[in-house]
Amino acid sequence: MKTFDVAIIGSGPSGASAALELAKNGISTVIIEKEILPRYKTCGGGFVFRGRKNMPFDIASVVEREFYDVDIHFEKMNVKHTTKRDNPIISMIMRDAFDNLIVEKAKENGVTLLQNHKVLDITFGEMQTIHTSEGDVKAKFIIAADGALSPVAKIAGWKETRTIIPALEYEVEVPDSDFERLSQNVRFDFDAIPYGYGWCFPKKNHLSIGVAVFSKTNSKINLKEYYATYLKTLGINEMIKESAHGFVIPISPRTDTFVQKNVFLIGDAAGFADPISAEGISNAILSGKLAAQSIVEGNLNSSIAAQLYHKKLEENLLPEIKSGLFIAKMFYEKQTLRNGIIKKYGQYLAEAMTDLFMGDRTYPKDYKKTITRKIKEIFF
Numbered sequence: 001m002k003t004f005d006v007a008i009i010g011s012g013p014s015g016a017s018a019a020l021e022l023a024k025n026g027i028s029t030v031i032i033e034k035e036i037l038p039r040y041k042t043c044g045g046g047f048v049f050r051g052r053k054n055m056p057f058d059i060a061s062v063v064e065r066e067f068y069d070v071d072i073h074f075e076k077m078n079v080k081h082t083t084k085r086d087n088p089i090i091s092m093i094m095r096d097a098f099d100n101l102i103v104e105k106a107k108e109n110g111v112t113l114l115q116n117h118k119v120l121d122i123t124f125g126e127m128q129t130i131h132t133s134e135g136d137v138k139a140k141f142i143i144a145a146d147g148a149l150s151p152v153a154k155i156a157g158w159k160e161t162r163t164i165i166p167a168l169e170y171e172v173e174v175p176d177s178d179f180e181r182l183s184q185n186v187r188f189d190f191d192a193i194p195y196g197y198g199w200c201f202p203k204k205n206h207l208s209i210g211v212a213v214f215s216k217t218n219s220k221i222n223l224k225e226y227y228a229t230y231l232k233t234l235g236i237n238e239m240i241k242e243s244a245h246g247f248v249i250p251i252s253p254r255t256d257t258f259v260q261k262n263v264f265l266i267g268d269a270a271g272f273a274d275p276i277s278a279e280g281i282s283n284a285i286l287s288g289k290l291a292a293q294s295i296v297e298g299n300l301n302s303s304i305a306a307q308l309y310h311k312k313l314e315e316n317l318l319p320e321i322k323s324g325l326f327i328a329k330m331f332y333e334k335q336t337l338r339n340g341i342i343k344k345y346g347q348y349l350a351e352a353m354t355d356l357f358m359g360d361r362t363y364p365k366d367y368k369k370t371i372t373r374k375i376k377e378i379f380f
Contacts, residue, residue, distance in 0.1 A: 004030045004112070005300060006292075007130055007139035009119055009152045011037060012095075013281050014267030015145025016102035018288035020056070023109035025296040030137060031111060032130065034118040037103060041095035042169060042245040043281075044208050046186065046201050049087050050359030051282030062101050064204040065092040070357075071187040072350050074342055075233065081350035082185075089357050090186050092203050119146075122155050124261045140300060142263045143291055145284075148248050150269035156261050162271035163252040165196075165278070168223040169210035171203075173241035182207060182234060192233060193226040195332045200234055206241075209234070212278055214251065214332040251275045252325055258313060259306040264291045272317060275324035276331060276353075286317060323363035 006022055008015045011033040022029040045064075052059065066088035072081045083089070107113055117132040122142070130137045144152035148164065174182070183202035192198030195215035201208040211230055213221050223246075231237075250271035258265045266272070267284035274283065290312040298305030331338050342349065355361040 001129075001136050001138055002030065002112075003127070003138040004028045005139065006030070006141040006143060006295060007032055007128070007137055008143045008145055009130075010145035010147060010267075010269075011103050011113070012041065012099050012145055012147065012267065012284065013102060014269075014284035014288035015143065016099060016106050016288075017285045018143050018145065018266060018292040019106040019111045020102065020109060021289050021292035022295065023106055023111045025292075027292075027296060027300075029106075029111045030139065031103065031106065031113050032117045032119060032132060032137060033113065033115050034133075036115050037113075038096035038100035041099060042247045043095045044169060044199060044201050044210060045093050045095060045098075045203065046090045046199075046279065047093050047098070047281050048090055048279055048357040048359075049085075050357060051285055052088070052091055053359060054282075054285070057105055059091075059093075059098065059101060062093055062097040063091045064094065065183075065202055066090075067092070067186045067202075069185060070354060071185045072353075073187060073189045073191070074339070074346075075189060075191040077191075077339055077342065079342060079346055081347050083350050083354040085354065085358060087358065089354055090201075092201055092208075094203065119152060119155075122152070124156075128262060140262065140302070141295055141305070143288070144263055144265050144269045145267050145288065146269055148250050148268040150265070152263065153265055153269050156263040158254065158256070158260070158265070161255040162250040164248045164250050165212060165214050166223060167210060167212035167247055167249055167278070168227055169208060169245050169247065170227065171241075171243045171245070172207045172209050172236075172239060173205070174207060174236055175238055175240065178236055178238070179205075179207065182236075189230065189233060192230045193223070194221060196221075198226070198230040198233075212249065214275075214278070214328060249273050249278045249280065251278055251328070253318065253321055257310075259309055262302050264294075264306075264309060266291050272321065275321060275328040277357075279357075283317060283321075287313070290316060319365060320363050323365065327363065 005028045069084040121131045123129040189198040193211045196213035198211045253271040266287040272283040273280035294308035295305045
């Protein structure tokens with residue numbers, strides 16, 4: 001039986017980044033992946049500059065397009081805001097190539113990759129025994145990087161406390177004239193669907209188009225119908241090829257703990273996607289690094305590592321998400337209020353959101369006070 005200090009379940013950006021960080025610090029690490037890499041992963045594939053500039057290596061080889069400006073549409077108000085930056089605001093990637101690149105970097109640093117190993121169960125103890133479809137693996141620590149549905153979190157005893165939203169994404173090939181017209185800019189459409197938004201992300205030879213709804217109380221919204229309407233908004237009347245992918249995104253973190261039974265939750269398994277944009281890659285990578293650093297700094301001591309991870313999350317990630325949750329609730333569920341704010345401060349807010357994408361600012365810590373002041377300026 002193979003034995004490691006740390007076993008990481010899942011080879012996405014969070015898990016692979018955690019593995020790379022651990023290996024660089026001399027911690028024996030294995031990535032356990034249920035599929036064979038590279039594998040397709042449902043994702044809009046928009047990697048914001050905040051995450052890209054913090055990567056420990058160049059990812060240019062897997063970047064399909066770079067966009068230095070972004071269009072934000074509010075069609076019902078006939079409003080469009082465009083922001084521009086000197087660095088790419090959003091880099092377009094396909095997750096099969098991107099994820100595999102990070103895994104290969106981890107392997108170069110000594111990480112073991114076990115592919116086609118589906119986790120069936122875990123026996124917990126001083127050492128954890130991970131029972132997979134291809135045999136058992138032992139490790140002192142487990143990092144659960146197995147996505148929004150996270151079977152490992154369920155096995156370890158977590159109950160569901162995250163807010164999980166539905167999304168629908170299509171990889172679309174369109175006629176050359178439509179591709180040329182739509183491939184010049186990234187666009188977000190906040191009137192494409194109630195309580196959510198639509199997006200059009202140009203890739204190398206196709207478009208990633210999707211819709212997501214951010215209010216769990218309105219989960220009965222028919223995403224397919226709104227997607228079809230959104231295509232008309234984009235002026236797409238003919239399709240060469242279309243591949244649909246439904247998925248879910250946790251846009252709020254778990255409310256109990258992020259470590260138990262020596263299992264550390266990171267990325268979507270923990271619920272770390274941005275609550276307003278649902279962009280998850282940046283925080284997934286960050287949380288993977290924080291978990292790895294906690295294990296390293298704790299010198300493989302379980303209780304110390306758990307304390308360090310929670311402390312790092314409170315210092316680096318959770319305040320941002322909590323602020324974003326409050327703002328997202330107002331933005332998506334109080335549309336009359338939102339539209340009033342957009343009419344007066346639309347360009348300012350678009351620039352602020354772009355600054356967040358760039359990593360040049362954070363959500364305001366005194367968000368309730370700030371928003372209340374702005375509301376009074378508008379309506380009173």
